[in-house]
Amino acid sequence: MRIGFIGLGNLGTPIAENILQKRQQLFVYNRTTTKAHALVKKGATLCTSIKELASTCDIVLSIVSDDAALNHITKGADGVAKNLSAGCLHICMSTILPETASQLAQIHKKHHNHYIAAPVMGRPEAARAGKLNFLVAGDKSKVETIKPLLQDAGGAGVWDFGDDPATANVAKLCSNFLIISAIESMAEGINLARKSGLDATVWMNALTQSLFAAPIYINYGNILLKEMYQPPGFTLKLGLKDANLIMEQARATNAKMPIGQLMQQRLNEGVAQGLAEHDWTAVALMLK
Numbered sequence: 001m002r003i004g005f006i007g008l009g010n011l012g013t014p015i016a017e018n019i020l021q022k023r024q025q026l027f028v029y030n031r032t033t034t035k036a037h038a039l040v041k042k043g044a045t046l047c048t049s050i051k052e053l054a055s056t057c058d059i060v061l062s063i064v065s066d067d068a069a070l071n072h073i074t075k076g077a078d079g080v081a082k083n084l085s086a087g088c089l090h091i092c093m094s095t096i097l098p099e100t101a102s103q104l105a106q107i108h109k110k111h112h113n114h115y116i117a118a119p120v121m122g123r124p125e126a127a128r129a130g131k132l133n134f135l136v137a138g139d140k141s142k143v144e145t146i147k148p149l150l151q152d153a154g155g156a157g158v159w160d161f162g163d164d165p166a167t168a169n170v171a172k173l174c175s176n177f178l179i180i181s182a183i184e185s186m187a188e189g190i191n192l193a194r195k196s197g198l199d200a201t202v203w204m205n206a207l208t209q210s211l212f213a214a215p216i217y218i219n220y221g222n223i224l225l226k227e228m229y230q231p232p233g234f235t236l237k238l239g240l241k242d243a244n245l246i247m248e249q250a251r252a253t254n255a256k257m258p259i260g261q262l263m264q265q266r267l268n269e270g271v272a273q274g275l276a277e278h279d280w281t282a283v284a285l286m287l288k
Contacts, residue, residue: 004057008035012063014127022152029053054083063093067100086112093120098166105165117165119172123233133157137168176242180263187284232279239280240267
């Protein structure tokens with residue numbers, strides 16, 4: 001299979017590197033071509049347009065920043081959907097609205113190819129360690145064929161959410177809501193511990209080795225304790241984008257999310273305070 005990759009950002013690059021290492025061939029496209037140079041040196045083939053990449057490949061993986069960027073690379077005469085051959089696959093790893101996934105799945109269907117939602121859980125360091133999780137939904141037979149590819153991409157887990165691509169994106173938004181909430185809770189707890197004269201590192205170590213022995217608490221707790229807000233693994237402005245998507249989905253489904261609304265407000269405040277390009281754990285700085 002000829003595999004293409006679109007979107008060489010902080011997370012896309014290590015995922016693409018994993019695929020290239022395992023598969024020995026990869027076609028890549030990125031709007032900023034300089035970001036592709038390191039992969040080209042390792043053996044990837046650089047395409048000059050999305051149309052060229054899609055018409056060359058059997059499977060195209062994409063991970064772009066938001067719904068607008070995904071619509072741009074997928075729709076239109078030069079987009080992925082029109083230029084993929086019949087029966088070929090577009091695997092989207094972006095965090096987007098479920099409605100966007102449904103719309104793009106229909107566009108691909110009109111062109112007789114397939115859209116698979118596979119939003120990814122994990123930071124760049126998790127990608128390099130092969131500890132990502134993919135939340136997958138789409139045509140069942142196609143999902144089964146791509147599981148080995150997602151494992152090669154760094155997936156420690158590939159979780160199937162059924163035939164409707166939108167469901168994987170619902171799962172991702174719900175998951176990111178929990179992460180955003182956990183970051184804020186840990187930041188506030190660490191701040192309270194320190195202001196109360198408690199060694200916050202000792203306290204967090206006790207928790208992450210007992211009641212909260214989970215990657216989110218271990219990894220993000222470490223970042224918060226060490227205040228490692230630069231360089232960002234995931235920027236605060238992208239965290240706000242996700243919070244906006246979460247609240248948009250909540251409005252669409254009439255789901256009450258008072259904590260979600262609070263986190264949207266907190267991230268908005270962070271951007272206003274000049275923290276947009278910091279790691280999203282920098283919400284902790286607003287407590288000082």
